[in-house]
Amino acid sequence: MKFKPRHIFFILSVLFLIYSFSIYIKPLSIKENARFDKEQASKGRLVWQAYNCQSCHQLYSLGGYLGPDLTNIISDSNKGEKIVRAFVKSGTKQMPTFNLTDHEMDLLIEFLKSTDASGKSDVRGFSINKFGMIKKNENK
Amino acid sequence: MKISKYNIGNLFLVTSLCMLVLGLLFGVLAAIIYIFPNFLKHQLGFVSLRPLHVSSAIFWIILGATGCIYNGLKQYITKPKTYKIALIQWILWIVAITGIVISYFNKDFGGREYWEFNPIWALPIAIAWMLFLVNFYLLVKKIKDWPVYIWMWLTGVIFFFFTFSENYLWIFPYFREHFITDMTIQWKVNGSLVGSWNQILYGTAFFLMDKISKSKNTGTNKFAFAMYFLGLFNLMFNWGHHIYTLPTENYIRYIGYIVSMTEWIFFIKIIYDWKASISKFQKKYYYFPYRFLMAADIWVFLNLGQAILMSIPAINIYTHGTHITVAHAMGTTIGINTMILLAVCFEFFNRKEKSNYLNYLFWILQISLLVFWLSLNGAGIQKGIWQLSSHQESYSKMMESLRPYFIVFAIAAFGILISLGAIAILLIKKATINEYNN
Numbered sequence: 001m002k003f004k005p006r007h008i009f010f011i012l013s014v015l016f017l018i019y020s021f022s023i024y025i026k027p028l029s030i031k032e033n034a035r036f037d038k039e040q041a042s043k044g045r046l047v048w049q050a051y052n053c054q055s056c057h058q059l060y061s062l063g064g065y066l067g068p069d070l071t072n073i074i075s076d077s078n079k080g081e082k083i084v085r086a087f088v089k090s091g092t093k094q095m096p097t098f099n100l101t102d103h104e105m106d107l108l109i110e111f112l113k114s115t116d117a118s119g120k121s122d123v124r125g126f127s128i129n130k131f132g133m134i135k136k137n138e139n140k
Numbered sequence: 141m142k143i144s145k146y147n148i149g150n151l152f153l154v155t156s157l158c159m160l161v162l163g164l165l166f167g168v169l170a171a172i173i174y175i176f177p178n179f180l181k182h183q184l185g186f187v188s189l190r191p192l193h194v195s196s197a198i199f200w201i202i203l204g205a206t207g208c209i210y211n212g213l214k215q216y217i218t219k220p221k222t223y224k225i226a227l228i229q230w231i232l233w234i235v236a237i238t239g240i241v242i243s244y245f246n247k248d249f250g251g252r253e254y255w256e257f258n259p260i261w262a263l264p265i266a267i268a269w270m271l272f273l274v275n276f277y278l279l280v281k282k283i284k285d286w287p288v289y290i291w292m293w294l295t296g297v298i299f300f301f302f303t304f305s306e307n308y309l310w311i312f313p314y315f316r317e318h319f320i321t322d323m324t325i326q327w328k329v330n331g332s333l334v335g336s337w338n339q340i341l342y343g344t345a346f347f348l349m350d351k352i353s354k355s356k357n358t359g360t361n362k363f364a365f366a367m368y369f370l371g372l373f374n375l376m377f378n379w380g381h382h383i384y385t386l387p388t389e390n391y392i393r394y395i396g397y398i399v400s401m402t403e404w405i406f407f408i409k410i411i412y413d414w415k416a417s418i419s420k421f422q423k424k425y426y427y428f429p430y431r432f433l434m435a436a437d438i439w440v441f442l443n444l445g446q447a448i449l450m451s452i453p454a455i456n457i458y459t460h461g462t463h464i465t466v467a468h469a470m471g472t473t474i475g476i477n478t479m480i481l482l483a484v485c486f487e488f489f490n491r492k493e494k495s496n497y498l499n500y501l502f503w504i505l506q507i508s509l510l511v512f513w514l515s516l517n518g519a520g521i522q523k524g525i526w527q528l529s530s531h532q533e534s535y536s537k538m539m540e541s542l543r544p545y546f547i548v549f550a551i552a553a554f555g556i557l558i559s560l561g562a563i564a565i566l567l568i569k570k571a572t573i574n575e576y577n578n
């Protein structure tokens with residue numbers, strides 16, 4: 001059989017759909033994490049989005065460039081939850097003040113606890129294998 | 141402007157040019173904030189200016205891509221039904237754009253990375269795109285033995301719809317409750333969405349080359365199809381290179397890495413064709429559609445080379461989250477997508493005369509863009525070194541040290557605003573005059 005463009009297009013599209021669905025079903029195999037409330041964190045994600053925090057801040061170095069990465073701010077010994085609450089309420093030289101309600105603030109903190117529990121974003125914690133792929137060091 | 145059934149493609153192109161002018165203005169205002177943090181802080185702020193800039197730029201690309209397809213298939217638009225569907229599609233886009241811009245001013249956001257707005261405005265866009273799918277099918281079903289650019293347009297139209305829908309999976313708590321899966325899907329979408337409009341624009345570049353060279357071979361030869369399928373393969377599977385540092389599945393990272401490395405084939409092909417391209421370029425120097433296509437080729441070379449290197453994880457940890465990523469995004473959007481779209485506008489608006497004024501604008505744009513791109517790369521390299529240093533100073537001190545790069549970046553952005561804005565206004569005027577004369 002002679003391969004025509006539509007055959008190749010079809011085969012690639014089927015592979016793409018299989019790949020996509022393998023990602024969609026991933027949450028089914030993820031265990032609960034006791035360090036945060038999943039439902040509250042999910043609502044906190046909406047607070048993060050409603051105030052467009054991503055336009056200036058990053059999570060796992062993905063996002064805006066004006067402010068620092070906030071993936072692990074909750075467990076940062078120099079910052080933590082109190083600093084987050086203070087910065088959001090009072091702002092900084094660069095960052096405006098945000099008038100979050102106490103409930104919104106709690107949800108946002110829960111979301112940041114979930115990002116913190118998901119892993120470490122510091123790129124210094126990676127080593128490089130012989131294929132040029134990076135691997136997170138367990139202790140960093 | 142009189143709208144006849146023959147110029148629906150131009151209606152999309154003129155609208156897209158207006159979005160380009162807006163995108164440039166918002167972009168320069170956002171760039172000023174990097175130097176003067178208090179600039180518009182309490183009025184708009186970066187939280188509004190960034191999405192205003194990004195969305196305007198994306199509207200420029202998507203509406204322009206739509207205009208490319210309608211113009212490319214102009215000879216098949218013979219039935220009033222096709223024209224009406226396209227007009228409803230355009231009206232839906234106008235509704236969505238108006239709503240999105242107003243919502244940003246009201247600080248009503250979608251809050252996702254890259255292209256974000258309140259999901260309510262995704263509805264008119266999704267309906268507009270469904271109408272486009274119908275129209276596209278009605279138009280291309282009449283064509284036998286599709287040249288490669290029709291395949292590329294089809295790919296762009298289908299995959300834009302798929303990834304655009306996928307972009308709203310976060311609305312369901314099932315996806316949102318799992319942060320890493322949510323981030324994985326978000327970057328899958330961002331990668332494939334860009335790939336989908338690139339397919340439409342690169343397809344248009346093929347179409348224009350066919351038209352300019354008058355050889356019907358450019359879009360039908362086997363090599364063109366091989367390149368198309370390689371591009372499609374990358375659109376579907378290379379997006380994992382955005383998330384090497386995210387603790388997602390290893391197979392996603394390896395697939396992203398391996399597939400991205402196939403892009404070396406595109407890169408080698410550009411170098412292989414270089415001499416022939418230069419000789420053709422010299423012959424057609426004053427033919428602006430061709431000149432903008434050649435400019436796009438040079439920017440493909442620079443940005444593709446950079447993208448391939450950034451796709452190597454061992455290099456990616458130095459560039460990830462730095463302004464090198466911004467340089468790449470801006471370099472491809474302005475250097476490649478915008479140059480192709482300008483070539484299209486010059487071709488379809490019939491602006492082919494020799495003009496010194498245009499010549500100056502062309503070179504101011506290229507030089508400004510190069511300075512802009514280099515300054516972002518410079519800032520990115522410095523931030524990359526900071527990210528990996530064992531004794532990091534504070535984030536604000538690091539940002540302060542990047543200030544000289546940001547000053548150069550803002551001046552270059554102003555150069556882009558002046559030159560590209562003037563070209564866009566010239567094209568809008570030309571299109572409007574053409575329509576009145578018709």
